[in-house]
Amino acid sequence: MVAPAQAQDLRTLNTNAYGTHGGLIDMPTAEMAPEGEITTTVSHGADATRTTVTFQATPRLSASFRYSGLTGLRQRTNKGLLRLFTTYYDRSFDLRFRFLDETANRPAVAVGFRDFVGTALYGSEYIVATKSIGEDLRLTGGIGWGRLGSHGAFGSTGSRPNTILGLGGVPTYDQWFRGDVSAFAGASYDLTDRLSFQLEYSSDGYDREVRDGLLDRESSLNVGVDYKIGEAFRLSAYSLYGDELGVSLSWTMNTKEPSVRGGYERAPLPVAVREEAAIADLGWTLEDGTRDTIRGRVAKTLAKEEIELHAFDLRARSARVAIRNPTYGMAPQAVGRTARVLTRTLPASVETLTIVQVVNGIPSSTITFARSDLEKLENAPARDILAAAEFRDGYTLGRDLPLQEDAFPRFYYSVGPYVKPGLFDPGEPLRADAGVRVKGDYQIAPGWVASGSVSLKLLGNLDETPGPRPGQAKAPQVRSNIGLYVGEEDPKIDRLTIANYAKPTRNTYSRVTAGYLESMYAGVSGELLWKPVDSSLAIGAEVNYVEPRDFDQLFDLRTRNTPGGQIPHVSGHLSAYYDLGNGFHTRVDAGRYLAGDWGATLALDREFANGWRVGVFATKTEISSDDFGEGSFDKGIRVTLPIAWGTGKPTTQKFSSTLRPVARDGGQRVHVNGRLYDTVRGTHRPEMAKTWGKFWR
Amino acid sequence: MNVRALLITGAVTAGLALAGCTNNPSRKATALTVGKQILQPGGKKDTSETYVQRVSREAATALENTDLPVGTVLLPARDTGAVLVRIETNGPYGTWGTGDRSSITMRDGMITATRGLGDDLMSSDIDGVLSLVAQKSEGTAERVQRFLDGENKIYEVRTRCRISVQGSATRGPTMVREACRGDDVAFENRYAVNTAGQIVESKQWINARNGHAVVKRLR
Structure with a gap:
């Protein structure tokens, strides 16, 4: 059975030598991968080994990040000198957009940018059309600029500058679609389900490689073969320009295809329908101790569903039940299971059920159901019970509930291994530390959490990461000296804080965190968030007062003076968060960054309802490109993977990672655990509505 | 089972500090639990006896030990x-x-939902087809089945189903066939309907992952 309608027109999981989806070798096509696909390709050919991650963000839009190691390349420096690199590492970004889909009589047409930021070693733009002929044959033709216009040009559109903007890291907009234009073409043919062949005519002159003696361009024709090893793996081999042989291996997965749809978890308890006659019976309210018996039964039944009862208030006709959800990554499922437990445990006269979701000790939302709706709609589409549910701010109904005895204090610990990677240093692109980490969380009283993490490095080479080069620093060194922090091998205190979370008024949330906030800074961080329960917009403000920690990451602090200037005490931001819909989310922060630089950060994330997130962010502050150094301004990629997507078992656990091509001192923020937006958002209506189908699961 | 999804999570879990021990119920996925699942994706397999033998043996016990209605599903x-x-x-x-806390919800013997199987049927609209099947009448009706997609969003599988009666038995249940067809999907269900219009035995399609459910009512 084919699940939700999705155009599978001109889709492919094959990638080319640049790691972008397409059936050819060096040339692009208008093919796209299925939405949500993330493919990693390692290719080796001629002078370069490229590792590329390509993400199909929407059915028409794909983005790639590539890390290439080039050998034997001679680079012309600004002073006109030649430098010979043993291995030169280069980062590049691609974007492709298909603006026309294929029809019976028309090819699909896409526009693309290859290596469109920074040094643009592979810089090229193209417009390409692909048409399928029958099931197995796909023909491609296009025109290209830049490298793709460097052989057999038939015309030109102005001149293409070859200067680098800023200190790299800036979009090369001055080059786009300029200079010589050449045509390229190709064909791919699927011989079997696993085996396909490619033939292409390349418009890439490989000028630099030829000049540096790395490749003899004897032919414009490349041929290749692609073999699908399994659903996830593909292997390709191809000839390059009659001189070299290239190979590539790709590995692919889809954010929209979890290990099992809907999860493996056990069945929920069904709704228990009341008998008409029992509803009017209020006799139970007169008996002593009945409420405690019922409270105990609710707690026990919820525990079987792996949900924790936090607080409980039972009246003759209504009940308010506060829960903690340590289990279900999809909040509607926790609420749905709680609602069903309540239909089985509360006296029949109780008609109004209010479920309060408690996060960090504060009521982040309440959802009220009529019990008769739960009875009536158990077998109806989930949207019906969503329409009948009433979401309210936690301030209205969530406060002053009688707490369970075991609600506070609670202590959680965990001991486990950790791996901390350090990427993209030109001397050694992949470094890592590994060791053991102990974490503890002590929930002291409503809203009060003491939290700590200590790690002991067992092995690794992160300490070999070179620090800032002396005399180069133009701004206080707030991050670039991270290397000094990883040097010591003693146990390190990653963080040790006490935090208070509160709900000062309707629609607002607050946080104050004090202590050793992160590996490099100690201090106090205060945050206020405005986020109505049914709003897609949130506004936040954060102010931090910090002192740099000593390099050994124990209890000492160190001087704020650095070669680039004094690290200021105060940084802070105003933030706006907005769910754009269709799986996109944006965030803008404006304020003062760690080095005292004023500026703003723009972030855009592609969010999948199952918890996957892939996003980009960029920060521009008053620090000029020249003073910022390599990369010109701070930017990066971040990814969140929900563990339940892989295991099929419900869990709130996620793995998140942020990748910065270059970490410098401009546009940096202090890291604080428990920032408010992500902790409360999941319990609010817009977010819960996305996966409301899980309510009855 | 999407092995790709499981493998990456296994790698991530193993590599990134999720292993180890904890008393925190929200941090239970360890490298060990994920690893186990990679090795044993579908859960335990029956060994000495076939699952059909096991179910019929267990059914006999269940009939003795409970007064509730009992049936079997394969x-x-x-x-x-x-x-x-x-x-x-x-x-x-x-x-x-x-026994292992999965469930099937039925209306007069026609499956409307499953839980705990993985890729579960979340709800169904079967008014039209059920009334034809129960009355043993031929005709065509709509059927809607709802599932969760990979993002946990509901999608509907809409089909048009033709009900046909396979000869009218004078004794015992009547065999009724339901042939459904929709965009990208086609399946067939069979029902044995008794004189009271109840489905006593059936073979009903759920989806590609779970295939047909063979349901038999014993009491």
Whole structure:
């Protein structure tokens, strides 16, 4: 059975030598991968080994990040000198957009940018059309600029500058679609389900490689073969320009295809329908101790569903039940299971059920159901019970509930291994530390959490990461000296804080965190968030007062003076968060960054309802490109993977990672655990509505 | 089972500090639990006896030990099956549970939902087809089945189903066939309907992962 309608027109999981989806070798096509696909390709050919991650963000839009190691390349420096690199590492970004889909009589047409930021070693733009002929044959033709216009040009559109903007890291907009234009073409043919062949005519002159003696361009024709090893793996081999042989291996997965749809978890308890006659019976309210018996039964039944009862208030006709959800990554499922437990445990006269979701000790939302709706709609589409549910701010109904005895204090610990990677240093692109980490969380009283993490490095080479080069620093060194922090091998205190979370008024949330906030800074961080329960917009403000920690990451602090200037005490931001819909989310922060630089950060994330997130962010502050150094301004990629997507078992656990091509001192923020937006958002209506189908699961 | 998804999570879990021990219920996924699942994706397999033998043996025990309605379900596509005991009713719907806490919800013997199988049927609209099948009448009606997609959003599988009666038995149940067809999907269900219009035995399509459910009502 084919699940939700999705155009599978001109889709492919094959990638080319640049790691972008397409059936050819060096040339692009208008093919796209299925939405949500993330493919990693390692290719080796001629002078370069490229590792590329390509993400199909929407059915028409794909983005790639590539890390290439080039050998034997001679680079012309600004002073006109030649430098010979043993291995030169280069980062590049691609974007492709298909603006026309294929029809019976028309090819699909896409526009693309290859290596469109920074040094643009592979810089090229193209417009390409692909048409399928029958099931197995796909023909491609296009025109290209830049490298793709460097052989057999038939015309030109102005001149293409070859200067680098800023200190790299800036979009090369001055080059786009300029200079010589050449045509390229190709064909791919699927011989079997696993085996396909490619033939292409390349418009890439490989000028630099030829000049540096790395490749003899004897032919414009490349041929290749692609073999699908399994659903996830593909292997390709191809000839390059009659001189070299290239190979590539790709590995692919889809954010929209979890290990099992809907999860493996056990069945929920069904709704228990009341008998008409029992509803009017209020006799139970007169008996002593009945409420405690019922409270105990609710707690026990919820525990079987792996949900924790936090607080409980039972009246003759209504009940308010506060829960903690340590289990279900999809909040509607926790609420749905709680609602069903309540239909089985509360006296029949109780008609109004209010479920309060408690996060960090504060009521982040309440959802009220009529019990008769739960009875009536158990077998109806989930949207019906969503329409009948009433979401309210936690301030209205969530406060002053009688707490369970075991609600506070609670202590959680965990001991486990950790791996901390350090990427993209030109001397050694992949470094890592590994060791053991102990974490503890002590929930002291409503809203009060003491939290700590200590790690002991067992092995690794992160300490070999070179620090800032002396005399180069133009701004206080707030991050670039991270290397000094990883040097010591003693146990390190990653963080040790006490935090208070509160709900000062309707629609607002607050946080104050004090202590050793992160590996490099100690201090106090205060945050206020405005986020109505049914709003897609949130506004936040954060102010931090910090002192740099000593390099050994124990209890000492160190001087704020650095070669680039004094690290200021105060940084802070105003933030706006907005769910754009269709799986996109944006965030803008404006304020003062760690080095005292004023500026703003723009972030855009592609969010999948199952918890996957892939996003980009960029920060521009008053620090000029020249003073910022390599990369010109701070930017990066971040990814969140929900563990339940892989295991099929419900869990709130996620793995998140942020990748910065270059970490410098401009546009940096202090890291604080428990920032408010992500902790409360999941319990609010817009977010819960996305996966409301899980309510009855 | 999407092995790709499981493998990456296994790698991530193993590599990134999720392993180890904890008392925190929200941090239970360890490298060990993920690893186990990679090695044993579908859960335990029956060994000495076939699942069909096991289910019939367990059904006999269940009939002795409970007064509740009892039945059996087999999922041949997944080489498994279970005894069903009706644990709850809600109007015309009955929810039947298994020993390992999966459940099937049926209306007069026609499956409307499953839980705990993975890729579960979340709800169904079967008014039209059920009334034709129960009355043993030929005709065509709509059927809607709802599932969760990979993002946990509901999608609907809409089909048009033709009900045909396979000869009218003078004694015993009548065989009724339901052939459904929709965009990208086609399946066939068979029902044995008794004189009271109840489905006593059936073979009903759920989806590609779970295949057909062979359901038999014993009491």
